[in-house]
Amino acid sequence: xxxxxxxxxxxxxxxxxxxxxxxxxxxxxxxxxxxxxxxxxxxxxxxxxxxxxxxxxxxxxxxxxxxxxxxxxxxxxxxxxxxxxxxxxxxxxxxxxxxxxxxxxxxxxxxxxxxxxxxxxxxxxxxxxxxxxxxxxxxxxxxxxxxxxxxxxxxxxxxxxxxxxxxxxxxxxxxxxxxxxxxxxxxxxxxxxxxxxxxxxxxxxxxxxxxxxxxxxxxxxxxxxxxxxxxxxxxxxxxxxxxxxxxxxxxxxxxxxxxxxxxxxxxxxxxxxxxxxxxxxxxxxxxxxxxxxxxxxxxxxxxxxxxxxxxxxxxxxxxxxxxxxxxxxxxxxxxxxxxxxxxxxxxxxxxxxxxxxxxxxxxxxxxxxxxxxxxxxxxxxxxx
Amino acid sequence: xxxxxxxxxxxxxxxxxxxxxxxxxxxxxxxxxxxxxxxxxxxxxxxxxxxxxxxxxxxxxxxxxxxxxxxxxxxxxxxxxxxxxxxxxxxxxxxxxxxxxxxxxxxxxxxxxxxxxxxxxxxxxxxxxxxxxxxxxxxxxxxxxxxxxxxxxxxxxxxxxxxxxxxxxxxxxxxxxxxxxxxxxxxxxxxxxxxxxxxxxxxxxxxxxxxxxxxxxxxxxxxxxxxxxxxxxxxxxxxxxxxxxxxxxxxxxxxxxxxxxxxxxxxxxxxxxxxxxxxxxxxxxxxxxxxxxxxxxxxxxxxxxxxxxxxxxxxxxxxxxxxxxxxxxxxxxxxxxxxxxxxxxxxxxxxxxxxxxxxxxxxxxxxxxxxxxxxxxxxxxxxxxxxxx
Numbered sequence: 003x004x005x006x007x008x009x010x011x012x013x014x015x016x017x018x019x020x021x022x023x024x025x026x027x028x029x030x031x032x033x034x035x036x037x038x039x040x041x042x043x044x045x046x047x048x049x050x051x052x053x054x055x056x057x058x059x060x061x062x063x064x065x066x067x068x069x070x071x072x073x074x075x076x077x078x079x080x081x082x083x084x085x086x087x088x089x090x091x092x093x094x095x096x097x098x099x100x101x102x103x104x105x106x107x108x109x110x111x112x113x114x115x116x117x118x119x120x121x122x123x124x125x126x127x128x129x130x131x132x133x134x135x136x137x138x139x140x141x142x143x144x145x146x147x148x149x150x151x152x153x154x155x156x157x158x159x160x161x162x163x164x165x166x167x168x169x170x171x172x173x174x175x176x177x178x179x180x181x182x183x184x185x186x187x188x189x190x191x192x193x194x195x196x197x198x199x200x201x202x203x204x205x206x207x208x209x210x211x212x213x214x215x216x217x218x219x220x221x222x223x224x225x226x227x228x229x230x231x232x233x234x235x236x237x238x239x240x241x242x243x244x245x246x247x248x249x250x251x252x253x254x255x256x257x258x259x260x261x262x263x264x265x266x267x268x269x270x271x272x273x274x275x276x277x278x279x280x281x282x283x284x285x286x287x288x289x290x291x292x293x294x295x296x297x298x299x300x301x302x303x304x305x306x307x308x309x310x311x312x313x314x315x316x317x318x319x320x321x322x323x324x325x326x327x328x329x330x331x332x333x334x335x336x337x338x339x340x341x342x343x344x345x346x347x348x349x350x351x352x353x354x355x356x357x358x359x360x361x362x363x364x365x366x367x368x369x370x371x372x373x374x375x376x377x378x379x380x381x382x383x384x385x386x
Numbered sequence: 387x388x389x390x391x392x393x394x395x396x397x398x399x400x401x402x403x404x405x406x407x408x409x410x411x412x413x414x415x416x417x418x419x420x421x422x423x424x425x426x427x428x429x430x431x432x433x434x435x436x437x438x439x440x441x442x443x444x445x446x447x448x449x450x451x452x453x454x455x456x457x458x459x460x461x462x463x464x465x466x467x468x469x470x471x472x473x474x475x476x477x478x479x480x481x482x483x484x485x486x487x488x489x490x491x492x493x494x495x496x497x498x499x500x501x502x503x504x505x506x507x508x509x510x511x512x513x514x515x516x517x518x519x520x521x522x523x524x525x526x527x528x529x530x531x532x533x534x535x536x537x538x539x540x541x542x543x544x545x546x547x548x549x550x551x552x553x554x555x556x557x558x559x560x561x562x563x564x565x566x567x568x569x570x571x572x573x574x575x576x577x578x579x580x581x582x583x584x585x586x587x588x589x590x591x592x593x594x595x596x597x598x599x600x601x602x603x604x605x606x607x608x609x610x611x612x613x614x615x616x617x618x619x620x621x622x623x624x625x626x627x628x629x630x631x632x633x634x635x636x637x638x639x640x641x642x643x644x645x646x647x648x649x650x651x652x653x654x655x656x657x658x659x660x661x662x663x664x665x666x667x668x669x670x671x672x673x674x675x676x677x678x679x680x681x682x683x684x685x686x687x688x689x690x691x692x693x694x695x696x697x698x699x700x701x702x703x704x705x706x707x708x709x710x711x712x713x714x715x716x717x718x719x720x721x722x723x724x725x726x727x728x729x730x731x732x733x734x735x736x737x738x739x740x741x742x743x744x745x746x747x748x749x750x751x752x753x754x755x756x757x758x759x760x761x762x763x764x765x766x767x768x769x770x771x772x773x774x775x
Contacts, residue, residue, distance in 0.1 A: 003395075003457050004388045005683075005690040065387060255771050270774040272760070275767035282771060283703055290683035291676060297387045311676040363672035364665070370675045371662060374648035 010062070011069050017053070018073035025049065026077045028341045034080035035204040035344075042082055042113075042162045042206075050081070051110030057091040060100055061108075063300040064092075064234065068241035068292055075245025078344045082113065082159030082206070084238050090114040090167050092234045097184055097221045114186065116167040117154035117210050118231075125357045126232040131212070133170035133183050133220075149214040150185055156355065160196050160208035163189045165218060169228070180225040185217035203351040232365075233305040235356040236313035237295045243316040243352050244288040246345050250327040251281040253342070258330055268330070277326040284319035291315050307366035307373075314362035317353040324349055389686075391461060399461045402440075406469040409434055415470060415739050425551060425596070428472035432506035435476075442480055442504045449488065449496070450504035456693045460686070467638035474596070475548050479503040479510035483556055486622060487575075490614035495575060499554070511552035511578070513543040513600055514623060520545075521761045523558075524568045524620050528602060530559030535609045537561075537574060539582075539602040545755070549598025550585035552578055557602075558619050565617060573619035574611045581605065591747040636708050636752075637681035640715050643741075644674055647722050650737060661722060670718050677711040684708070699769035706762035709752040716742070716749035 007015065025046055034043065050056060059067035067088045074083050091107060093116060094100040106112035119125050131152020150170050160166065165186045172183035187194065193215040196208045255278050258269030268274050291312040298305040324346045328335045335342040353359070391399070409431060435441045444459050445451025454462070466473065484503045487495055502508030519526040528541030539559055546555070555576050562570040578585065582605030590597040614622055648671065651662035661667065684704035691697045719742050720727045731740030753759040767773045 003391055003460075003686060003690070005687045006694075007387075255773065258773060267774050269767075272764070275771075275773050276760075276763050278771055278773060279703070279706075279763045279766045282766065283707055286684065286700070286703060287676075287680040287707070290680055290687065293387050294389060294679070294683060297389060301390075307672070307675060308679070311672065311679060314672060315676045315680070360669065363669045366675060367668035367672040370671060371648055371652075371668070374645040375652055375662075 007069070011066060014066060015069050015073065018055075018070055019076075021049075021053065022073055022077045022079065026079050026081075028078075028344060031078050031080050031344050034206075042159065043080060046079075046081060047110055050083070050087075051108065054108070055083070056087045056110055057100075057104060057108040059088045059234075059238075060091045060095050060104065064088075064237060064296040065293065065300055067238065068296045071238055071241035072245035072248070072289070075242035076249045078246060078249070078348050080205075082115065082162065084242060085115040085158045086113045086163065088238045089231075089235055090116050093167055093184065093231055094221070096227055096230055097223070099219075099221050112165070113159070113163045114165045114167050115157060115159050115163045116231075117157045117160070118169065118235075119155050121153055121155050121209075124361060125235075125355075126228050128179050128182060128228065129169050129171055131168070131170040133172045133185060133217075135172070148185070148217055148220055150187055150212050150217055151214055152212055154210045154212075156199065157196075157208045157210045159206045160189065160210055161198075161206055165189060166194075166210060167221075168212070168217075169223070172223075179223070179228045182223045182228065184221040184223050184227075186219045186221065187212060187215045187217045191215045201351050203347045205348070205351065229306075232357070233295070233299060233309035236309045236362060237292055237299060237305070239352060239356045240288060240292040240312040240316035241296070243320050243349060244285060244292055246349050246352070247281070247285050247288060247316075247320055247323040250323050250342075250345050250349075251278070251285050253345075254278060254281060254327045254330045274330055277330055281323050281326050284322055288312070288316045288319050307369035310357075310362035310366035310369070313357060314359040314366060317359040317362070320349040320353050391457065395457055395461050398458050399465060402462050402465040403469075405438070406465060406471055410469060410471060414472075415741065424472075425474065428474045428476075429506070429509075431472050432476055436504065436506035441476070441506050442484065445480075445484065445500075445504065446488075449484075449500045456689050460689055464638040467636065468642045470639065475509040475551060476506070478512050478547070479508065482512070483510045486556070486625070487613065489625075490618075490622060491575075492610075494610065495613065499575065502553075508554060509548065509552045511546050511549045511555040511598075511600075513546055513549075513555045513557040513576075515543065515545045517542055517544055521758055523623060524571065526558055526560060526571065528557070528559040529563075530561040530572055530574065532561070532609065533606075536606045537609060537611055539574070539576070539605045539607065541602050542599065543602070544588075544599040546585070546598045546600050548596035549600050550587050551596055552585075554578060555600075556613065558623055561619075562617050568620050569617050571619040571623075572616045573613045573622050574607065575613050576605075576607060576611060580607055592751045636712055637678050637685055640674075640678045640681065640711060643715060643719065644671070644678060646738060647671075647719055651722050667718075667722060670721075674711070674715055674718055677707075677714060681708045681711050699765050702762040702765040703770065705757075706753075706759055706766065709759060709762075712752045713749045716745055719745075 030043060055070055058070060071084060074081065091100055094103055103112060107114060120129055120131060129152065134149050136147035150168055152170060154168065157166065165188055168185050168187050169182050170185065171181055193213045195211045199207045199209055201207060258274050258278060259267050261268050291308065295305050295308040295312045298308055327342060327346060331342055334340055432441060439452050442450055443452040443454040443462065447453055480503060484500055487499055503510065514523060516526050516528060528539060528543065531538045539557065555578060557574045557576045558571050559574060560570050561572040582603045583600065585598045585600045588597045588599060648662060651667065652660055654661050656664065684707060688697060688701050688704050723737055723742055726735060726737050727742040729736035729740055730743045733740055768775050
């Protein structure tokens with residue numbers, strides 16, 4: 003057992019912290035708000051590609067990706083990183099197709115974002131979106147005849163993306179996810195319509211509606227794949243939330259030291275101290291659960307219930323951190339000139355993204371009950 | 387990160403597990419000593435541990451220890467907790483007082499006291515709190531006066547775990563009344579058989595603690611009873627309080643109980659369906675699973691940092707978290723089991739052998755001893771986050 007970051011992870015963390023402090027100031031974060039459908043910050047995107055961050059989850063593992071996501075969260079980076087940098091490479095990897103795209107993706111030239119959630123359905127529900135393949139009289143698929151139709155919501159950074167990674171139902175005989183086939187579809191296809199979804203975080207998310215779009219590539223699929231995608235997405239999102247909450251906590255502690263009322267810093271009041279301690283404890287809890295789940299993913303072990311526990315706790319802890327940060331900051335936290343809302347508004351949408359606390363608790367409970375009712379192994383009576 | 391235990395550690399886990407299965411009779415289940423008979427069983431169990439060298443396994447070999455590495459100690463503690471093995475009257479001597487004597491005691495004191503702790507024969511108590519001194523330890527008033535070559539102790543100590551069952555105690559007394567309050571306190575090693583010392587058991591809601599009050603009525607003891615230097619007692623005490631928090635491994639028994647509760651919930655029904663399928667309870671079960679996992683990881687992280695010599699105030703964070711989790715788990719347990727959860731051990735209709743009813747006040751007590759939740763949070767706020775006092 004070893005809880006410390008590896009030397010590589012420590013170096014990555016230090017580099018990321020230094021780099022982002024210089025290259026991703028709050029002014030850049032502000033610039034990309036109110037600009038739905040914006041170009042991405044090209045300079046920054048190019049630099050993180052040069053640093054080797056894109057696709058790092060595939061090359062160095064999810065633990066390294068989580069180190070980066072925490073740092074990117076800590077500056078509320080206006081970057082399409084989680085989706086094209088971590089999640090899409092992971093899905094392509096699970097489909098056994100990452101090698102074909104890795105060079106283009108890792109250089110930053112090819113931006114692929116997953117399109118997962120359908121309107122009115124929960125995250126990771128088996129899609130109703132359809133993949134149709136015209137077949138010959140003998141049942142052979144006709145080459146070049148496939149088409150994708152359907153609607154996906156909350157597709158992050160679909161605007162600057164080149165391709166959408168789109169799960170669809172390939173046949174109507176199976177209800178489960180063995181019938182799901184993944185496709186890459188071109189973002190500039192005339193049959194694909196992108197509509198900005200204006201969220202309270204003023205971020206780059208879109209509804210993508212496809213009508214008979216010819217995919218660039220049919221990538222196949224396999225039973226259980228969606229659950230694996232879910233685990234990676236939950237852990238990655240929990241890591242980003244951890245970073246956002248960390249900054250909230252640090253800024254709140256600083257504010258409590260500086261702000262003087264009744265002749266003393268408000269941070270000397272026990273009630274204020276306890277809010278700060280709750281924030282620090284929440285951040286620690288999120289980070290530990292997220293690291294544990296990422297380690298399980300990297301070790302190729304079953305990551306449930308730990309992945310869902312991490313996202314459920316991060317979503318709930320984010321709420322407590324939002325309230326605590328705003329409470330301690332008081333009135334000043336509500337003016338837009340203050341940076342606080344850059345973090346709290348982002349957290350408010352990420353709480354729900356890739357499954358909220360109730361969703362992930364239900365999943366985790368299922369896995370935990372199965373474990374608890376399972377046989378008791380000699381010598382290990384106390385593990386999740 | 388690596389959360390796997392090594393093959394050697396897993397083999398050790400199995401060895402401890404097998405020992406505990408052997409040493410604990412079927413009627414033993416999470417019964418902390420609430421009667422003289424159970425206390426006596428605990429003493430015998432301590433001797434069995436001592437015979438294997440496990441009583442003071444973390445100690446240096448010079449004093450009968452095995453120098454067991456940290457992760458093996460954790461494996462051991464997890465198994466003890468999961469089996470609800472008796473630990474009454476062992477922790478203080480082994481974990482706090484022995485190491486303190488090794489650190490600041492004289493050679494004569496080491497020779498006199500360490501073997502008795504290692505063999506499990508001598509039970510030690512910790513006499514810190516007083517009727518008017520709780521969280522603010524430096525305000526204590528028990529008088530310690532040097533009279534010729536004897537120390538004379540006069541005053542009252544309270545909330546002394548298993549005080550009236552103890553043989554010896556470390557006692558904090560004010561020896562330098564003219565010094566600032568933190569620097570006027572000394573620590574003494576005191577034989578409880580000394581004339582003038584009387585311990586009385588308090589009728590306490592957490593019976594297993596054998597909580598006592600102890601009166602010192604001009605109790606005279608040799609000058610050699612002073613531990614370390616005069617006026618440094620408060621700082622010695624603070625160093626033991628830190629250790630007391632680091633050794634908390636409640637997550638293991640909590641996870642064990644959560645698993646038992648799920649198993650129980652699969653055997654009972656409410657509104658015509660198995661309780662284990664109730665979505666509201668499932669939601670809370672997942673919440674507790676996350677809470678307990680965090681307890682475990684915080685504890686591992688604390689131990690890892692102790693091992694690297696980097697431990698800080700985050701130990702208080704882990705302790706504060708852990709104690710609140712115990713309370714949330716108790717609430718969930720009572721909601722799963724319902725009215726029957728209130729039936730006491732010994733009642734034939736009590737599920738889980740009355741475990742839950744016996745835990746009730748222990749859960750409430752968790753955020754009070756050995757340092758209140760508010761004090762733990764204050765430590766995190768001021769030492770970890772750097773907020774002003």
